[in-house]
Amino acid sequence: MTSSTQAVELQSFLSQITDRDKGLTAACAAIAEIGAAAAEMAELIALGRLYGSIGAATDHKNTDGDVQKQLDLIADEKFIAALRRAPVAVVVSEELNEPLVLNEGAPIVVAIDPLDGSSNIDANVSIGTIFSILPVLPGAGEPTAHFLQPGRVQLAAGFAVYGPQTSLVLAIAGKTQIFTFDRRVGAFIRTSADVQIKEDATEYAINASNYRHWDPSVKIFIDDCVKGADGPFGRNYNMRWIASLVAEAYRILLRGGLFLYPGDHREGYADGRLRLCYEANPMALVAENAGGAATDGHRRILDILPASIHVRSPLIFGSVWLVDLVSRFYADPHFSPERAPLFAQRGLMRG
Known part of the structure; x- marks a missing residue:
């Protein structure tokens, strides 16, 4: 680390x-x-x-x-x-x-x-x-x-x-x-000093109480995590949710893993809840400087031009390969990790 x-x-x-x-x-x-x-x-x-x-x-x-x-x-x-x-x-x-x-x-x-x-x-x-x-x-x-x-x-x-x-x-x-x-x-x-986020991690943080409001891409990804060793990821995952962004981020810096606060279908939550300028952007810089990644599901957080000072943004950050994996689900909700070269190359997915 x-x-x-x-x-x-x-x-x-x-x-x-x-x-x-x-x-x-x-x-x-x-x-x-x-x-x-x-x-x-x-x-x-x-x-x-x-x-x-x-x-x-x-x-x-x-x-x-x-x-x-x-x-x-x-x-x-x-x-x-x-x-x-x-x-x-x-x-x-x-x-x-x-x-x-x-x-x-x-x-x-x-x-x-x-x-x-x-x-x-x-x-x-x-x-x-x-x-x-x-x-x-x-x-x-x-x-x-x-x-x-x-x-x-x-x-x-x-x-x-x-x-x-x-x-x-x-x-x-x-x-x-x-x-x-x-x-x-x-x-x-x-x-x-010079913290590096672990790549091989089995923890993700998301507020599962909002499951019914999520887009299919997020639902399918989390469903595959919940299936554990019997699912396409071939390993068991643990879910965390503290409702404190700083605590979630600190854990990821020390242990690796993934944080997700996606947009959803509740009124006013199309772009999630976190503010780009003083929540998503600083967390993205912390993550990237530590060898991690941060995205809104489609775009690198640090490349987004804020429309206003309090504008919201979905936020997904943590270990690079996990962030990339979620991005694949966003691009194609029917994406199958079992067919992805990433999984064949890493080998670690089979625990």
């Missing part, structure tokens, strides 16, 4: 990055502030109800129409305050309807989901923060335009996980790194 892991602090790592590439100086400054805010969030979340009713609903709704929890608002405030201290021109947040101008003339913009998985707050299940850092778009007439760039231009992206450990996953300079917060020294320490 990793190579030559060294116990280096986040700030030292970021200094090494900027020494090699001055063009990433602003992005590294933003990451340092995001890391500091994530550490604060971790301490607050660890207190749970001792801090107050952080999982309680408020009178506000976010851009998705979901009722915001107290912790959603706290997270949004903390990360926006942190980004004000960095050279960030504009921020887009899931909790804000419109872009917020921070520092005019700064060289980067940030799209952020301050609190992913907030439905899990009171259940003591891992939640997190997801972010994407982009260069400003020269000649942009208004703040929104900066974010309507394909994900492949991201300077950096990543996510924090507030779980049994507090982890910061960072995709920058073509690699994906994992840092763990060490409360003894008050710093993020790199614990996995």
